[in-house]
Amino acid sequence: MSGREGRRLVPAYMATGGRAQPSRNTLDRLTLLSAASSRLPDRLPPAERQLAVLVRGGALSLAEAAAYLKLPVSVVRVLVADLVDTGFLNARAPIPLAEQHDQKFLERVLDGLRAIR
Amino acid sequence: MPELPDAIPEFAAAGMALIALCVVLLLIGSRRKNAALRTDRDNARAAHQALLSERDTALHERDAARTEAHHINSGRTALLEETQHLISERMPALLTHLAHQHVSVPGLKNQPFAGTEVESLHASALEQLKKAVASERERVDEAAQSVMRGATTVVQAQSYQLQSKIESMQHRYDTPDLAQDLLELDLLNEQNLRRIQATGVLCGASPGLTRVDSHLGDVVVGAQSRVRGYHRVQVTSQLDAPVAVVARAVEPVAITVSELLANAVHHSHGTLAVDVSLHQAESGAVIVVDDAGVGMHADELEFAARMLAGRDELRLSELGDPPRSGFATIGRLVRQYGFTVSVDKPAPYGGVRAVVLIPGHLLTLLNETERPMSAMAPQAPAVTHEPHPYASEAAVPQAHTPPAGTPEPTAFPDRLPAADLWEREPDSNPEPPVSAPEPSAADGTAPHRTAPHRPRAGVVPPARAGVVLRARAGVLPPSGAGRVAGHLRPVTGHPGGSDRRRPPARLDTGVGARRAARRGAPARDTPVPGAPPHDVAGGRARLGRPADRRRRGPAAQTQASAAGRTAAG
Numbered sequence: 001m002s003g004r005e006g007r008r009l010v011p012a013y014m015a016t017g018g019r020a021q022p023s024r025n026t027l028d029r030l031t032l033l034s035a036a037s038s039r040l041p042d043r044l045p046p047a048e049r050q051l052a053v054l055v056r057g058g059a060l061s062l063a064e065a066a067a068y069l070k071l072p073v074s075v076v077r078v079l080v081a082d083l084v085d086t087g088f089l090n091a092r093a094p095i096p097l098a099e100q101h102d103q104k105f106l107e108r109v110l111d112g113l114r115a116i117r
Numbered sequence: 118m119p120e121l122p123d124a125i126p127e128f129a130a131a132g133m134a135l136i137a138l139c140v141v142l143l144l145i146g147s148r149r150k151n152a153a154l155r156t157d158r159d160n161a162r163a164a165h166q167a168l169l170s171e172r173d174t175a176l177h178e179r180d181a182a183r184t185e186a187h188h189i190n191s192g193r194t195a196l197l198e199e200t201q202h203l204i205s206e207r208m209p210a211l212l213t214h215l216a217h218q219h220v221s222v223p224g225l226k227n228q229p230f231a232g233t234e235v236e237s238l239h240a241s242a243l244e245q246l247k248k249a250v251a252s253e254r255e256r257v258d259e260a261a262q263s264v265m266r267g268a269t270t271v272v273q274a275q276s277y278q279l280q281s282k283i284e285s286m287q288h289r290y291d292t293p294d295l296a297q298d299l300l301e302l303d304l305l306n307e308q309n310l311r312r313i314q315a316t317g318v319l320c321g322a323s324p325g326l327t328r329v330d331s332h333l334g335d336v337v338v339g340a341q342s343r344v345r346g347y348h349r350v351q352v353t354s355q356l357d358a359p360v361a362v363v364a365r366a367v368e369p370v371a372i373t374v375s376e377l378l379a380n381a382v383h384h385s386h387g388t389l390a391v392d393v394s395l396h397q398a399e400s401g402a403v404i405v406v407d408d409a410g411v412g413m414h415a416d417e418l419e420f421a422a423r424m425l426a427g428r429d430e431l432r433l434s435e436l437g438d439p440p441r442s443g444f445a446t447i448g449r450l451v452r453q454y455g456f457t458v459s460v461d462k463p464a465p466y467g468g469v470r471a472v473v474l475i476p477g478h479l480l481t482l483l484n485e486t487e488r489p490m491s492a493m494a495p496q497a498p499a500v501t502h503e504p505h506p507y508a509s510e511a512a513v514p515q516a517h518t519p520p521a522g523t524p525e526p527t528a529f530p531d532r533l534p535a536a537d538l539w540e541r542e543p544d545s546n547p548e549p550p551v552s553a554p555e556p557s558a559a560d561g562t563a564p565h566r567t568a569p570h571r572p573r574a575g576v577v578p579p580a581r582a583g584v585v586l587r588a589r590a591g592v593l594p595p596s597g598a599g600r601v602a603g604h605l606r607p608v609t610g611h612p613g614g615s616d617r618r619r620p621p622a623r624l625d626t627g628v629g630a631r632r633a634a635r636r637g638a639p640a641r642d643t644p645v646p647g648a649p650p651h652d653v654a655g656g657r658a659r660l661g662r663p664a665d666r667r668r669r670g671p672a673a674q675t676q677a678s679a680a681g682r683t684a685a686g
Contacts, residue, residue: 006329007277009339009371011307012287013300014493017348020296029291046338050492069492072287074296 012075015047020074022081029063029073030094033080036087047071051079052088061094195227196235202226203239211243215250216434258432262320265433269317273325276310304342311343311375314368319431319446324368330481331367333360333395333402334494340374341393346382352393354495360395360402361483362475369450370404370475373458376443377406377471385410385468392466395495401456402480404473409466420444421460427452454479 033055040052047069054060054068066076083089206223213220222243230236283303290296314325331339334354341350362370374393381391385408392407413421423429424444431445447458456475464470 007280007326008284009328009331009335009367010491010493011303011339011342012284013304014338014342014347016300018300018304020300021293025293046494046496047492049496071492072291072296074287074291074293075300077291077293 012072015045015069015071015075016078016082017045019078022077023085024081026093027062027077027080027091028094029061029066031062031080032059032092032094033062033065034059034090034092036090041086041088048079048083051076052083055089062091195229199225199227199230199235199239203242207239207243208246211246212250215247215254254432254434255430258434261433265320266317266322269313269320270322270325273310273313273317276306276313277326279306280310304345307343308345311372311379315372315376315442315446318372318449319442320433321449324372324450326368328364328367330361330364330483330488332483332488332490332494333362333404333475333480335491336362336367336371337374337393337395337404338491338493338495340371341378343371343375344378344382346387346391347378349382349385349387349389350378350391350393352395352495354395354497356395356397356402356497358397359483359485359490360397361481361488363479363481366454366456366475366479369454370456370473370479373447373450373456373473374404374406376447377458377473380443381406381408381410381469381471384408384413389466398474401474401476404475406469406471406473407464407466408468410468412464412468413460418461424448425451425458425460 033051035052035056038056040049040056044052050069051065054065060068062076062080063073065080066073069076071079080089080091084091202223202225206226210220210222214222225231225236225239280303283299283306287296287299287303290299318324333356334352337352341347341352344350378391378393385391389409391409392405394405394407396403396405420441421444424431425448427448431449433440436442436445444460450456451458456473456479458471458473460469460471462470462472
């Protein structure tokens with residue numbers, strides 16, 4: 001926020017009216033956001049509107065959205081929760097990293113299959 | 118003895134004669150004596166008369182002297198009385214009057230002194246007293262202001278440090294409970310800052326912070342954030358251009374708006390909204406603050422008008438207790454920075470309507486791509502969602518490119534870049550670009566890299582000039598001020614009809630150029646092919662109202678020519 005643009009002019013609490021408690025606690029930094037409808041509602045608070053416009057271009061993680069909006073993640077989480085509540089946004093848990101399959105488990109499955117035969 | 122008898126008559130006669138003579142002589146003598154006596158008597162009478170008249174004169178003089186003595190006595194008494202009146206009535210009344218203007222100073226007690234030297238002497242004594250009190254009061258007040266300045270400067274600097282700390286913590290920690298506390302701390306700190314900063318300004322300090330050019334919407338929302346009841350403030354923007362406040366005026370305008378908002382919020386009921394709207398006007402930009410509170414009575418209005426006029430030297434002791442510092446603070450800023458604030462307009466909701474008029478020389482236009490508004494800035498009403506009339510030609514598919522590729526959210530699809538707002542200044546114009554004193558901004562070279570056909574500053578004909586905005590070369594939008602043109606109402610009469618002209622192609626294509634082509638830019642002015650597109654350092658660009666933008670300058674024409682080429686291809 002600093003650097004060329006200098007000191008921030010608008011504090012973060014203006015985005016949510018001072019709320020930092022999201023209405024759902026399933027959102028984290030990696031939650032993927034995507035637009036749920038192509039139509040933007042007419043009356044949205046400016047920050048929610050900006051977020052809604054931002055994700056119209058494609059899926060975006062919550063942390064990325066926060067960076068674009070130059071807002072703290074905690075605040076963006078509230079915005080996302082509100083937009084999800086009103087149905088303009090889809091939030092999806094992040095795709096977990098591919099894991100090495102459990103070899104013993106696979107062997108037991110194989111054993112079971114052979115036992116059937 | 119015969120002779121004896123004979124002699125007897127003779128003797129007798131002689132004796133008689135002698136007697137007669139004696140008698141005559143006696144008579145004569147007596148007459149003379151009589152005459153002398155008479156003369157003496159007359160003299161005595163005359164002397165008597167003289168004495169009488171002298172006595173009369175003396176008596177008269179005595180009476181006159183008595184009268185005069187009486188007059189002098191009564192005059193002396195009156196003078197003593199009058200002086201007593203001066204000391205015990207008029208002087209204290211004057212001292213009270215100097216503190217409270219509504220207390221009147223009584224005049225002479227003895228009207229006979231009116232017009233005399235006594236009156237003028239007493240008046241000059243009062244005048245001297247007034248001067249002495251005023252100069253002493255000024256000295257004390259300035260000392261107090263100086264102390265306050267020193268104190269607020271330190272506290273303000275520390276509050277900014279605290280603000281930075283809180284902000285960095287907000288970005289570092291996202292636990293909801295902690296974040297909630299940080300937001301609350303932030304708000305508290307902002308309120309402190311507002312108080313401290315306003316107090317410092319009131320005491321003659323500078324706003325204490327220099328910002329960069331900032332969008333007007335951000336300035337107003339930033340001001341809103343400093344007020345305790347900011348939830349009740351609703352900001353709407355009627356701006357159809359990315360109007361921004363120049364760096365030096367950002368904090369003054371923010372302080373002004375926050376004081377007006379604090380006033381509005383404080384003087385209206387907790388359930389009532391305070392409406393703020395941003396407008397463009399002929400001579401600048403206007404911020405209107407409406408509250409639905411109880412309004413101000415005549416005395417308050419008079420005080421506010423006097424403070425907002427910014428003419429009088431400000432005294433802390435005039436602000437009352439508790440001090441009414443808001444309008445006085447604004448008055449200081451008004452005097453220093455040259456915008457105007459008025460509260461005497463009729464208020465639509467029965468409360469107070471405050472109007473801030475920011476003149477053109479304190480405004481500029483910002484490139485929204487490089488310097489986007491904050492997410493909290495109010496959206497202009499013209500941001501529509503239906504397909505824009507120029508959207509098909511506008512070539513903004515990058516709106517939906519993955520945001521990860523670009524460093525900032527440039528891709529809002531409803532923001533069309535447009536260059537036609539920025540018109541090349543005609544060579545014949547009496548106001549050459551070099552006459553503008555504004556230096557190029559530090560980041561002025563950025564548009565060169567991003568856009569080969571940076572729009573150029575131009576001048577709307579003075580008679581039709583709308584909002585005159587000083588646009589520095591450095592911050593001229595590379596492709597125009599997106600939302601400006603994006604929200605223009607299509608000009609009737611030339612939707613790309615038969616009057617479309619195709620001058621020789623000269624410049625690169627651009628959205629604005631295409632739009633210009635659609636509008637059928639008139640080719641009445643000679644294009645300036647030699648003029649480099651970036652030679653507007655220090656030039657002045659003016660933003661006209663929609664009607665003004667119909668007149669196209671050579672720049673638009675050259676772009677139009679490019680557009681013609683594009684259309685042909």
